Amino acid sequence: xxxxxxxxxxxxxxxxxxxxxxxxxxxxxxxxxxxxxxxxxxxxxxxxxxxxxxxxxxxxxxxxxxxxxxxxxxxxxxxxxxxxxxxxxxxxxxxxxxxxxxxxxxxxxxxxxxxxxxxxxxxxxxxxxxxxxxxxxxxxxxxxxxxxxxxxxxxxxxxxxxxxxxxxxxxxxxxxxxxxxxxxxxxxxxxxxxxxxxxxxxxxxxxxxxxxxxxxxxxxxxxxxxxxxxxxxxxxxxxxxxxxxxxxxxxxxxxxxxxxxxxxxxxxxxxxxxxxxxxxxxxxxxxxxxxxxxxxxxxxxxxxxxxxxxxxxxxxxxxxxxxxxxxxxxxxxxxxxxxxxxxx
Amino acid sequence: xxxxxxxxxxxxxxxxxxxxxxxxxxxxxxxxxxxxxxxxxxxxxxxxxxxxxxxxxxxxxxxxxxxxxxxxxxxxxxxxxxxxxxxxxxxxxxxxxxxxxxxxxxxxxxxxxxxxxxxxxxxxxxxxxxxxxxxxxxxxxxxxxxxxxxxxxxxxxxxxxxxxxxxxxxxxxxxxxxxxxxxxxxxxxxxxxxxxxxxxxxxxxxxxxxxxxxxxxxxxxxxxxxxxxxxxxxxxxxx
Numbered sequence: 001x002x003x004x005x006x007x008x009x010x011x012x013x014x015x016x017x018x019x020x021x022x023x024x025x026x027x028x029x030x031x032x033x034x035x036x037x038x039x040x041x042x043x044x045x046x047x048x049x050x051x052x053x054x055x056x057x058x059x060x061x062x063x064x065x066x067x068x069x070x071x072x073x074x075x076x077x078x079x080x081x082x083x084x085x086x087x088x089x090x091x092x093x094x095x096x097x098x099x100x101x102x103x104x105x106x107x108x109x110x111x112x113x114x115x116x117x118x119x120x121x122x123x124x125x126x127x128x129x130x131x132x133x134x135x136x137x138x139x140x141x142x143x144x145x146x147x148x149x150x151x152x153x154x155x156x157x158x159x160x161x162x163x164x165x166x167x168x169x170x171x172x173x174x175x176x177x178x179x180x181x182x183x184x185x186x187x188x189x190x191x192x193x194x195x196x197x198x199x200x201x202x203x204x205x206x207x208x209x210x211x212x213x214x215x216x217x218x219x220x221x222x223x224x225x226x227x228x229x230x231x232x233x234x235x236x237x238x239x240x241x242x243x244x245x246x247x248x249x250x251x252x253x254x255x256x257x258x259x260x261x262x263x264x265x266x267x268x269x270x271x272x273x274x275x276x277x278x279x280x281x282x283x284x285x286x287x288x289x290x291x292x293x294x295x296x297x298x299x300x301x302x303x304x305x306x307x308x309x310x311x312x313x314x315x316x317x318x319x320x321x322x323x324x325x326x327x328x329x330x331x332x333x334x335x336x337x338x339x340x341x342x343x344x
Numbered sequence: 345x346x347x348x349x350x351x352x353x354x355x356x357x358x359x360x361x362x363x364x365x366x367x368x369x370x371x372x373x374x375x376x377x378x379x380x381x382x383x384x385x386x387x388x389x390x391x392x393x394x395x396x397x398x399x400x401x402x403x404x405x406x407x408x409x410x411x412x413x414x415x416x417x418x419x420x421x422x423x424x425x426x427x428x429x430x431x432x433x434x435x436x437x438x439x440x441x442x443x444x445x446x447x448x449x450x451x452x453x454x455x456x457x458x459x460x461x462x463x464x465x466x467x468x469x470x471x472x473x474x475x476x477x478x479x480x481x482x483x484x485x486x487x488x489x490x491x492x493x494x495x496x497x498x499x500x501x502x503x504x505x506x507x508x509x510x511x512x513x514x515x516x517x518x519x520x521x522x523x524x525x526x527x528x529x530x531x532x533x534x535x536x537x538x539x540x541x542x543x544x545x546x547x548x549x550x551x552x553x554x555x556x557x558x559x560x561x562x563x564x565x566x567x568x569x570x571x572x573x574x575x576x577x578x579x580x581x582x583x
Binding site for chain 2: 010013014015017018019020021022023024025026029050051052053054055056057058059060061062063064067081083084085087088089090091092093094095096099100103114118121122125141144145147148231234235236237238239240241242243244245246247248249250251252253254256257260269270271273274275276277278279280281282285286302303304306307308309310311312313314315316317318320321323324326327328329330331333
C-alpha cells in the first residue's frame with residue numbers, strides 16, 4: 001500500500017516536470033510579441049533556450065558510457081565479434097582524442113591572435129577615453145600600451161623566426177614577409193616611439209595594429225591548416241567518415257533499385273501510374289531522357305511541382321496534424337503509460 | 345590526384361577507397377571486411393557527435409563564460425567584458441540533466457524519468473510551435489487562384505495547374521480522413537480518387553531517391569577509378 005502511494009507520488013512528480021518542460025516554449029509561442037518583450041522573455045530567450053539544451057546535452061555521456069560498456073565487455077572477454085567492437089571503440093577514442101587535441105590547438109592559436117588584437121582594442125579604448133576628456137590622452141595608460149605592444153611585437157617576431165624553420169612553402173613566405181613589414185612599420189610609428197602623443201597619431205597606430213592583427217590571424221590560420229593534428233582530423237573526417245557515409249548512402253541506392261526490380265509488378269492502373277511517374281522523374285534527370293523525348297525534363301519538372309508537390313503537402317499536413325496530437329498528448333502526459341503510474 | 349599531393353592526402357584517399365570497397369563488398373555477401381568498417385563508421389560518428397556538442401555548444405556558450413575563461417582584460421587591468429555571475433544559474437540545468445545517470449540505479453531509476461519527462465515535455469511544446477509555424481504558411485499558400493490571367497489574358501495552363509494542385513491536395517487529404525463514418529457518405533465515395541494521385545507522388549519520390557543515390561554511387565565509382573587507383577599507383581611506385 002505504502003509502495004503504491006509512493007509510486008503515485010513519483011508519477012505525479014514526473015508528470016509535473018513533463019508539463020513544466022513544455023510550458024515555457026508554449027507560453028512564449030502563444031503570447032503576443034509585445035507582451036513577450038515586456039516580460040523580458042525575448043531578451044533572455046537565447047539564454048533560457050540554452051538552459052533547456054544543457055539539460056538534454058547532459059545525456060551525451062550516457063550514450064558513450066553504454067557504448068563503451070557493451071563493446072568494451074565484448075573485447076575484454078573476447079566474445080564473438082570482438083574485432084568489430086574493437087574497431088568501433090578505436091574509431092570512438094581516436095576521434096575523441098584527435099578532436100580534443102585539435103580543439104586545444106585551435107584555442108591556443110585563437111588566444112594568441114586575441115592577444116595581438118588587444119593592442120588595437122586597447123589603443124581604441126584609450127582613444128575613446130581621451131575623447132571623453134577633451135582629447136587628452138592619459139600618459140600612464142599610453143606607457144602600458146607601448147609596453148604591451150612591444151612585448152607582443154617581439155613575440156610575433158620570434159614566432160615568425162620559429163615558423164620559418166618549420167613551414168617553408170611559398171604561401172607562408174608571402175604571409176611572413178607581409179607580417180614582418182607590418183611589425184617594422186609599427187615599430188617606426190610615432191605613437192609607438194613616443195614622439196607624438198596626440199589623438200590623430202593614436203588613431204593611426206590603432207589602424208596599423210588592427211591590420212597587423214588581421215595579418216597575424218591569416219598566418220595563424222594558414223599554420224593551423226598545416227598542423228599535424230589538423231591533417232589527422234582531415235584524414236579522419238574527410239578520408240574516413242565522409243567516404244564511409246557516402247558509400248553507405250550509395251549502397252542503399254543499389255538495394256532500393258534491386259528491391260523494386262524484384263518486388264514491383266505493374267498489375268493495376270495505380271501501380272502503372274507509380275511506375276510511369278518514377279520513370280519520368282528518372283529519365284528527366286539524365287541527358288539520355290532528353291534524347292528520347294525533348295520535353296522530358298520539363299515534364300519531370302511539372303510532375304514534381306504540381307501533382308507531387310500537392311500530394312506531398314497533403315501528406316505533410318496529415319502527418320503534421322497527427323504529430324501535433326502526439327505532441328499535446330506527450331506534453332500533458334496522456335501518451336506515456338510508463339509515466340502515469342509505477343503500478344504498471 | 346595531383347602530382348604535388350602530400351603523403352597525408354595520398355593516405356587519406358587510399359584509406360577512403362579501401363573503406364568504400366569494404367562497404368561495397370556487402371553487395372557480394374556480408375563479410376568481416378564490411379563489418380569492420382561499418383563499426384569503424386559508427387565509432388567515428390559516436391565520437392564526433394558528443395565532441396561537436398561540447399566544442400561548439402557547451403564550452404563556448406555555457407562552461408567558458410561560467411568559469412570566467414571568456415573574460416578578457418585590457419593590459420591596464422580593466423575588464424573588456426565583466427564576469428557575469430548569472431551564468432552560474434546554468435549549474436541548475438546541468439545538475440538536473442545529471443539525473444539521467446540514475447537510470448543505472450534500480451532503486452532510484454524513477455529520478456531519471458523526471459528528466460526524460462522534462463525533455464519529452466520540451467520536445468512536445470516545441471513540436472506544437474513547429475507545427476503552427478510550418479503548416480499555417482503552407483495552408484495559406486495552398487489557396488491558389490483557379491482562374492489565372494497572365495498579362496491581361498486568361499492562361500489555361502496556369503489555371504489547369506492550380507486546379508490540379510488544389511484538387512490533388514483536397515483528394516489526398518480526404519483519403520486520409522477517417523474521423524467520420526465513410527460508409528455510404530459522399531466523402532467515402534470520393535476517397536478512392538486520392539489513391540492514384542498518391543501513387544504518382546510515391547513514384548516521383550522513388551525516382552528522385554533512386555537518382556540521388558545513384559548519383560552518389562557514380563561519384564563513388566569515379567573516386568575509386570580515378571583517385572584511388574592513382575593513390576595506389578603512387579604508393580606502389582607507378583605514380
